Amino acid sequence: MEIPGSLYRDEGLNFIHEPDSGRLYKKGKLLGKGAFGRCYKFTDVSSRQVFAVKMIAHTRKIHMLHRGGVEKEIELHSQLKHKNIVRFYHHFQDQKYMYMVLEYCRHKSLAHILRVRKLMTEPEVRYYMKQIVHGVLFLHQQGIIHRDLKLSNFFISKNMIVKIGDFGLATTVDQCENIPGVICGTPNYLAPEVLAKDGHSFKSDNWAIGCIMYTLLTGYSPFRARSQKEMYYFIREGFFPVPNYISPNAKHLIMSLLSNHPSDRPCLEDVLRHDFFTQGFTPEKLSSTTCHTAPSFLL
Numbered sequence: 001m002e003i004p005g006s007l008y009r010d011e012g013l014n015f016i017h018e019p020d021s022g023r024l025y026k027k028g029k030l031l032g033k034g035a036f037g038r039c040y041k042f043t044d045v046s047s048r049q050v051f052a053v054k055m056i057a058h059t060r061k062i063h064m065l066h067r068g069g070v071e072k073e074i075e076l077h078s079q080l081k082h083k084n085i086v087r088f089y090h091h092f093q094d095q096k097y098m099y100m101v102l103e104y105c106r107h108k109s110l111a112h113i114l115r116v117r118k119l120m121t122e123p124e125v126r127y128y129m130k131q132i133v134h135g136v137l138f139l140h141q142q143g144i145i146h147r148d149l150k151l152s153n154f155f156i157s158k159n160m161i162v163k164i165g166d167f168g169l170a171t172t173v174d175q176c177e178n179i180p181g182v183i184c185g186t187p188n189y190l191a192p193e194v195l196a197k198d199g200h201s202f203k204s205d206n207w208a209i210g211c212i213m214y215t216l217l218t219g220y221s222p223f224r225a226r227s228q229k230e231m232y233y234f235i236r237e238g239f240f241p242v243p244n245y246i247s248p249n250a251k252h253l254i255m256s257l258l259s260n261h262p263s264d265r266p267c268l269e270d271v272l273r274h275d276f277f278t279q280g281f282t283p284e285k286l287s288s289t290t291c292h293t294a295p296s297f298l299l
């Protein structure tokens with residue numbers, strides 16, 4: 001079949017043609033809009049395999065340069081293969097767009113789930129946190145700092161497995177340069193040393209993991225404030241409330257991950273050995289009904 005250009009319309013459906021391989025994809029629903037592009041569900045017409053495809057217009061790429069550029073994201077993400085990392089299959093481009101072909105995660109992200117659930121039970125938090133820590137540990141072992149760990153970057157597959165995604169701000173530790181005056185990351189989860197412009201290390205990711213654990217257990221981030229100035233003050237001083245429904249083990253782990261000095265935060269191997277994980281029940285699997293309803297764990 002002759003395809004006029006890379007994109008054509010057939011009876012109202014969009015098809016995308018991958019120039020080099022000759023693969024043809026049916027472009028399905030919009031999965032979400034990102035800061036620099038859109039993500040769509042794609043189906044390979046011949047294999048029926050489903051993907052999430054990030055489409056970035058070449059005209060938008062210039063706006064990504066402060067993040068290191070789309071090429072850096074592709075270079076880092078494409079070499080990562082781990083159960084808890086969104087699989088990057090390949091990329092291609094046509095005249096208008098760069099396409100990143102990614103593992104499709106049916107249940108969107110942990111941010112979407114938490115928005116519905118408001119907060120989670122400790123067994124669920126152990127279930128999600130273990131996978132998050134395993135994924136980030138793998139990144140760190142590869143010499144990669146993610147620098148943008150947050151609930152909306154933890155995608156959830158059909159089988160409720162956590163997949164860490166969005167490597168737009170990630171860097172290898174040897175390339176991690178500090179640009180004066182530039183703060184890299186998402187304001188809520190900025191570690192004190194990043195605020196102080198001392199640079200983002202592996203331990204700054206561990207700080208974000210502490211913020212994430214807190215948010216899953218309470219439904220809000222630890223450093224809420226009326227203004228950005230006040231929030232930065234709370235981060236620098238380490239002021240955050242710990243509600244009394246949080247168990248002592250969870251509280252201890254959160255407090256250690258949110259230590260002001262990076263060297264006082266536990267390494268990820270120690271996090272996995274912490275009493276919070278070893279002394280409480282962790283489900284082996286979670287039902288997808290937990291995306292909207294709290295589980296009872298009374299089997």
Ligand code: ADP
Nearest residue numbers: 031032033034035036039052102103104105166
């Ligand atoms: P950004 O890089 O700005 O965070 P993305 O382009 O990565 O934005 O993602 C935009 C939205 O697309 C996400 O919020 C999510 O809803 C959806 N999305 C991204 N990747 C996937 C995926 N692998 N599977 C399912 N949905 C995804």
